[in-house]
Amino acid sequence: xxxxxxxxxxxxxxxxxxxxxxxxxxxxxxxxxxxxxxxxxxxxxxxxxxxxxxxxxxxxxxxxxxxxxxxxxxxxxxxxxxxxxxxxxxxxxxxxxxxxxxxxxxxxxxxxxxxxxxxxxxxx
Amino acid sequence: xxxxxxxxxxxxxxxxxxxxxxxxxxxxxxxxxxxxxxxxxxxxxxxxxxxxxxxxxxxxxxxxxxxxxxxxxxxxxxxxxxxxxx
Amino acid sequence: xxxxxxxxxxxxxxxxxxxxxxxxxxxxxxxxxxxxxxxxxxxxxxxxxxxxxxxxxxxxxxxxxxxxxxxxxxxxxxxxxxxxxxxxxxxxxxxxxxxxxxxxxxxxxxxxxxxxxxxxxxxxxxxxxxxxxxxxxxxxxxxxxxxxxxxxxxxxxxxxxxxxxxxxxxxxxxxxxxxxxxxxxxxxxxxxxxxxxxxxxxxxxxxxxxxxxxxxxxxxxxxxxxxxxxxxxxxxxxxxxxxxxxxxxxxxxxxxxxxx
Numbered sequence: 001x002x003x004x005x006x007x008x009x010x011x012x013x014x015x016x017x018x019x020x021x022x023x024x025x026x027x028x029x030x031x032x033x034x035x036x037x038x039x040x041x042x043x044x045x046x047x048x049x050x051x052x053x054x055x056x057x058x059x060x061x062x063x064x065x066x067x068x069x070x071x072x073x074x075x076x077x078x079x080x081x082x083x084x085x086x087x088x089x090x091x092x093x094x095x096x097x098x099x100x101x102x103x104x105x106x107x108x109x110x111x112x113x114x115x116x117x118x119x120x121x122x123x124x
Numbered sequence: 125x126x127x128x129x130x131x132x133x134x135x136x137x138x139x140x141x142x143x144x145x146x147x148x149x150x151x152x153x154x155x156x157x158x159x160x161x162x163x164x165x166x167x168x169x170x171x172x173x174x175x176x177x178x179x180x181x182x183x184x185x186x187x188x189x190x191x192x193x194x195x196x197x198x199x200x201x202x203x204x205x206x207x208x209x210x
Numbered sequence: 211x212x213x214x215x216x217x218x219x220x221x222x223x224x225x226x227x228x229x230x231x232x233x234x235x236x237x238x239x240x241x242x243x244x245x246x247x248x249x250x251x252x253x254x255x256x257x258x259x260x261x262x263x264x265x266x267x268x269x270x271x272x273x274x275x276x277x278x279x280x281x282x283x284x285x286x287x288x289x290x291x292x293x294x295x296x297x298x299x300x301x302x303x304x305x306x307x308x309x310x311x312x313x314x315x316x317x318x319x320x321x322x323x324x325x326x327x328x329x330x331x332x333x334x335x336x337x338x339x340x341x342x343x344x345x346x347x348x349x350x351x352x353x354x355x356x357x358x359x360x361x362x363x364x365x366x367x368x369x370x371x372x373x374x375x376x377x378x379x380x381x382x383x384x385x386x387x388x389x390x391x392x393x394x395x396x397x398x399x400x401x402x403x404x405x406x407x408x409x410x411x412x413x414x415x416x417x418x419x420x421x422x423x424x425x426x427x428x429x430x431x432x433x434x435x436x437x438x439x440x441x442x443x444x445x446x447x448x449x450x451x452x453x454x455x456x457x458x459x460x461x462x463x464x465x466x467x468x469x470x
Contacts, residue, residue: 002250010170011248013133019241020140026233032149032194036156039187040140043163043179047136050170055262056255060171061282062363063274063434070267071257073282077266079172080286084298086175087368087454090182090190091305094461097194098312101465104198113226173364174283177356181372186458189379193465 010051018044029112031100035093042089046082053078125169132166153191160184278431278440279361287366288443288450292414299407299450302457306403309461315468324387324467342384349377357451361440367447371454378459387467396470399456406452413442413449 005012021044024037053075061076100110107115139159146152160183168176252259269282269290279285287295315323356370382390432439463470 001246004251004253005245005249007253008248008251009130010133010254011251012245013137015244015248016137016241017140018244019237020137020144022240023233023237024140024144026237027230028144030149032191033143033152036143036152036191039156039183040143040159043160043183044140046175046179047163047166050167050172050175051254052251052261053172054170054255055257058171058257060173060364061270062173063270063280063282070270073270074171075262075266076269076282076286077261079174079283080291082172082175083178083283083287083366083368084294086178086182087298088301090187091301091457093187094190094465095305095308097190097465098309101194101197102312110198113222174281174366174369177364178366178369178372181369181376185376186372189376189462190465193462197465 008051010054011048014044014048014051017047031103031110031112032097034112035096035100038096039089039093042085046085049078049082049085129166129169132162132169135162136166149195153188153195156191157184157188160187274434277443278434279443280435281361281363281366283364284361284366284440284443284447288361288446289441292446295446295450296410296414299410299453302453303403303407306457306460309464313464313468317469320467320469327467338384342380346377346381349373349380353377353451353455357447358437358444360447361443362435362437367450368454370447371451372458374451374455375458375462378455379462382459382462382466387463387470391470394459399460399470402452403456403460406449406456410446410449410453413445 018041021037021040024040025034028034028037055074058072058074061073061079063073103115104110107118109115109118136159139155139162142155143152143159146155160179164176164179164184167173167179269286273282273285274280277285277289279289353370353372353374353376356365356373357367358370360366360370378390378394431441438444
């Protein structure tokens with residue numbers, strides 16, 4: 001056990017949120033809830049990265065003059081990566097919701113257990 | 125400031141758990157919306173204003189609109205007024 | 211559930227209980243392992259750690275000089291790593307294409323569905339209409355500000371495009387799809403979307419061929435801090451904003467009614 005668990009409270013919280021989202025994804029049988037859990041996992045990872053980019057006492061990376069001093073600004077790379085990730089997550093959400101709606105049109109339910117049972121019923 | 129961040133973090137964890145624990149879908153989506161807004165607040169505190177603006181517009185706005193539309197469509201297809209399927 | 215007999219229902223219940231227990235166990239184990247890892251990571255907010263390496267320092271020290279953008283994040287996503295952003299716009303486009311494939315309805319079926327829905331759609335009422343009339347210009351202005359000022363202040367193509375798309379969604383909800391179609395028909399929509407994406411690819415490809423590693427002869431960077439600065443970052447932000455706004459509005463329209 002390392003010594004930084006309490007100091008890294010934001011990262012620890014992000015990890016806890018990630019696990020809660022993961023359990024939502026695993027345990028809920030409703031497809032919309034699964035997609036919400038997926039989104040929660042996404043944002044938890046983004047929170048982790050944003051917390052890793054933060055440096056105490058420094059400012060956001062908006063330069064005020066030429067030749068910025070690296071000791072005054074936080075790390076811009078996690079922000080840039082997460083910006084990409086947010087847009088990808090909304091694309092994936094739209095795609096997953098469209099798939100869920102098609103499943104609903106076909107099987108009349110958003111519940112995964114019901115859909116599996118309907119499929120079994122179709123096979124026999 | 126640390127206390128404020130911890131409070132926001134606890135709120136986020138509570139929201140994430142509440143999504144799993146609410147039985148109905150509409151409250152779950154509204155909780156997810158507030159989760160996204162608080163997340164963007166936390167990112168503004170972490171000196172990442174680009175992320176905060178994008179998350180407030182995309183996460184809390186567009187994603188929630190898509191979820192609401194999906195719910196509306198599911199209800200319309202079922203012809204029920206009051207309750208989405210559990 | 212109802213089509214199972216009693217024995218099958220018992221098996222199903224036991225399977226569900228076991229699955230729930232195992233799922234909780236796996237999530238808990240994951241949380242424990244990740245928390246253990248977090249406890250070994252360098253401290254929060256500390257300046258001397260491996261991620262603070264020469265890459266981020268160079269972006270901050272030379273970013274303004276090399277790209278002309280005061281917002282270092284915009285410089286990273288639209289100049290140093292612009293191909294990433296091209297891929298990201300392409301992912302948005304691909305998501306829109308997948309949603310079209312899944313939810314698009316034929317025009318005849320669409321018209322029938324709209325006619326069927328009409329009596330059930332309540333009149334949106336004066337509250338929504340007046341609010342929308344007041345709000346939409348400001349939303350569009352804010353979206354344009356975010357896009358055009360993306361290289362100077364927080365914001366950029368994605369957030370500005372999302373705000374603009376939200377304004378179009380609001381217009382659609384308040385005044386109905388017929389009104390929105392008057393200025394954003396399917397034809398204009400696809401021309402804007404594909405045109406912006408192609409412009410992005412061509413412009414960035416041009417820069418990669420002519421001024422690859424910021425050789426001289428590329429587009430002038432302008433004076434730092436003014437709106438016409440940053441070389442290609444401004445036009446690229448506009449292209450990304452158009453792609454995002456169109457993708458957001460298109461996905462909304464497909465989810466709402468399956469067509470334009």
